[in-house]
Amino acid sequence: GAGVSQSPRYKVAKRGQDVALRCDPISGHVSLFWYQQALGQGPEFLTYFQNEAQLDKSGLPSDRFFAERPEGSVSTLKIQRTQQEDSAVYLCASSYGLAGGPYEQYFGPGTRLTVT
Amino acid sequence: KNEVEQSPQNLTAQEGEFITINCSYSVGISALHWLQQHPGGGIVSLFMLSSGKKKHGRLIATINIQEKHSSLHITASHPRDSAVYICAISGYLTPKAAGNKLTFGGGTRVLVKP
Numbered sequence: 001g002a003g004v005s006q007s008p009r010y011k012v013a014k015r016g017q018d019v020a021l022r023c024d025p026i027s028g029h030v031s032l033f034w035y036q037q038a039l040g041q042g043p044e045f046l047t048y049f050q051n052e053a054q055l056d057k058s059g060l061p062s063d064r065f066f067a068e069r070p071e072g073s074v075s076t077l078k079i080q081r082t083q084q085e086d087s088a089v090y091l092c093a094s095s096y097g098l099a100g101g102p103y104e105q106y107f108g109p110g111t112r113l114t115v116t
Numbered sequence: 117k118n119e120v121e122q123s124p125q126n127l128t129a130q131e132g133e134f135i136t137i138n139c140s141y142s143v144g145i146s147a148l149h150w151l152q153q154h155p156g157g158g159i160v161s162l163f164m165l166s167s168g169k170k171k172h173g174r175l176i177a178t179i180n181i182q183e184k185h186s187s188l189h190i191t192a193s194h195p196r197d198s199a200v201y202i203c204a205i206s207g208y209l210t211p212k213a214a215g216n217k218l219t220f221g222g223g224t225r226v227l228v229k230p
Contacts, residue, residue, distance in 0.1 A: 033217060042120075042202055042220035043159075056217065091159065095216065102147035102164065102206045102216055109158040 004108035006092050012114045013082045021077045021111045025094030032075050033105065034067055035091040043091055049075060082115045089113070119143050122203050122221035129228050135190040137224045139203030142184065149218060150177050150188045151202040159202070162188070193228045200225050 005024045013019050025032050031050055035043035036059075045059040051072040060067070064083075069075040079086055089110040097103035121140045129135050139148070150162045163170050163177040165186075170177050174193075179186040190197055204218040 031216060035218075035220075042204075042222045043218075045217045045219065048217055093159075093218075097216070102166070104161050104164050105149075105216075105218060106161070107151075107159040 004092055004094055004106050006090075006108035006111050008111060009109060010112050010114075012116060015083060015115055016081050018078065018080045019082055019113065021079075021090050021113070023075045023077070023092030023094075023108060025073065025075070025092070026096075026106055027073075029094035029096050029106070030072075031095045031097060031103070031105075032069060033093045033095075034075070034077050035093065036061075037089040037091055037110070039088070046077070046090075079113075082113075084115050087113055087115045118221070119219050120203055120205055120221040122224050124224060125222065126225045127227070129193050129226070131194060131228055131230050133193050133228075135193050135197075135226060135228075137188045137201050137203075137226070139186045139188070139221055140184060141186075141203075141205050143205070145205040147206050148179050148186050149204040149206065150186075151204060153200045153202060153223070155199075162201075190226075193226075195228045195230050198226055198228050 007022045033048050034046040037043040047067045048056040049069040064080045066078045089112050091110045092108040093105040095103040095105045119142050123138050147164050147166050149164050151159045153159045165179050174191045176189040200223045202223045203221040206218050
């Protein structure tokens with residue numbers, strides 16, 4: 001595809017529901033990142049994949065957050081038992097290179113999650 | 117203390133004015149990124165730089181590695197430049213595999229009035 005795509009663009013979940021957010025990176029990009037952006041703040045790192053391997057998940061805020069990239073392309077970020085503090089924009093980014101870059105990152109449009 | 121600090125947080129300018137946004141960081145890096153985010157929109161990479169200066173159209177980015185400081189300049193500002201500008205760093209000098217992950221500043225909200 002032409003760029004990084006994410007779906008859904010908007011998601012409203014009732015507290016306690018599980019949600020799944022999808023990211024389609026640019027074809028051929030090895031590295032994939034998930035970031036969380038709270039309203040009015042800069043994004044914060046959640047987790048990183050190099051191909052299908054999740055090499056860093058130090059930013060995941062709790063064990064309710066789980067990410068996977070089973071075939072090294074599409075990635076899914078799952079949040080179980082959503083809480084109000086999970087409301088944020090979830091951004092996915094991909095880059096061509098392996099760890100140790102630096103490489104420019106290409107961002108998707110984000111998924112805005114609202115937990116009511 | 118945040119590893120990446122931006123100033124100002126908000127900036128209002130008249131069309132045509134010269135704008136400067138500053139970014140300071142406190143750790144070793146291999147690159148600094150300037151990004152643009154329009155309301156409701158995704159993030160677009162403007163510059164990635166490791167030293168010196170880069171220019172693209174009316175945008176200029178500079179970095180001083182010794183002083184751990186970078187600036188983004190917008191010359192002849194236009195209302196379409198209104199957006200949030202975010203500074204981010206990558207390439208921590210650590211053995212972690214995710215050395216390319218970005219650490220972001222809080223952003224500078226720029227409003228250019230006609």
